[in-house]
Amino acid sequence: MTRSMTMTNTPPTNVLSTRIADELRRAILSGELSPGERIRQEELAEQFGASRIPVREALRILVTDGLVNMVSNSGAWVSSLTQDECSEHYQIRERLEPLLLRYNLGALTDADIARAGELVELMKQAPDLETFMRYDREFHWITYSRVETNSLTDLIEKLWNTTQPYRRVFMKLVRSGGIEVTHLEHELLLEAIKRRDSDEAESILHGHIRRTRIELDRHPEVFAHEFDKSD
Amino acid sequence: MTRSMTMTNTPPTNVLSTRIADELRRAILSGELSPGERIRQEELAEQFGASRIPVREALRILVTDGLVNMVSNSGAWVSSLTQDECSEHYQIRERLEPLLLRYNLGALTDADIARAGELVELMKQAPDLETFMRYDREFHWITYSRVETNSLTDLIEKLWNTTQPYRRVFMKLVRSGGIEVTHLEHELLLEAIKRRDSDEAESILHGHIRRTRIELDRHPEVFAHEFDKSD
DNA sequence: AGAGTTGGCATTGGATACATTCATCGCATA
């Protein structure tokens, strides 16, 4: 996984398949491609001026990321989640992200924490949804990515990515209501981190994710998209 | 993921790449291929009487499973874990398998539970290590696979698979000592399941995995294998 | 003699061309 979330700009590889994969991932995460949308190999190949071979490899890379589903002799689609599956992803996050935070808590620098504090404020003043989501992502990710290695990090990045389209729709719906609670939770989390209080930080983070999941569970309309979902 | 663990024999697909992937996965899980071992595309292609294209796709499938690592313009290796990474995988399992068990607890049939009981006994009499590991896997998997769907199931299967080589070596080392505790834990777990006691079952399972992890942490020699590890 | 450079070889990455599969639609038939 390219760890795009960590803001470590991976130097542009000259391997075509990974470049195509990177571009596709960006398109999916930005919402240009929607969950359930069909992906045609030949179309993509033409679009990139390449043959279908690197396109296929790119698709397989995205399968690894959980962003694409491929079915033999049938085709590839942007991954889509049912409401239950999305809820499941959130429950996994509830249990894993506090663990990852604990891993990192001792290693966070003062600069990390200062930046996290800035981001809490920036989120409050975010002019639009995309900006807010970018800040939110950076805020949490700062607290996750100090310790390097870590298949846990990759795993959680995948979970963020696969749920991102739904989070976007969801937040568009409930933009005004409940956002205050989110800011409060961020502040509490930041305070716990400053105190290096693992248990408290874990607890707040768990509740933060859990609350979002429960709200999301109340909005089935988020998952009523127009495309076939075949996964 | 082919869900091989669930004993649902996937009918042999006539798509070459998936057949090659299945065979490779089997070879890795059985120990015929060791962590860190180099995989040469051409060699494999010849071995299967195929071209390198489906071999490459097979390797990408195994990357998705976490069983293979690929590096651009360099090659592919059977995934290997450092001791820290393995410990990390176990910590993830500690948090996720209890959740999966909870998901399934209400749906388990009497036949499931009966079979689980048989397996507890069979494990006590297992003549060799491989047999024991197969029973152990089936025992836990029965309690995990009643509820279908579930990316959680796939995720946990991956974690079992990637740690399997080390579990094998580890159990070979400590075969005699501590196995009694394992049997006891299995019995307690089974009892909790019979009572449909989610909290207790979660707790026992958590401790079961945790105890194994801590023992594993005490045996660095398990991770001293002869191959290059480049992940 | 030692360090940097260059060439070749082994291996992976990609393009073209062909084979195969699957879904769809039309048509014949009960």
Place this chain on the structure above:
DNA sequence: TATGCGATGAATGTATCCAATGCCAACTCT
């Protein structure tokens, strides 16, 4: 009219061939 069969076409799967990369050893130059 409903059903089932078969042709058709669009998409994916695979083989073969060629290009590009990277490693390693031999060689040159100082």
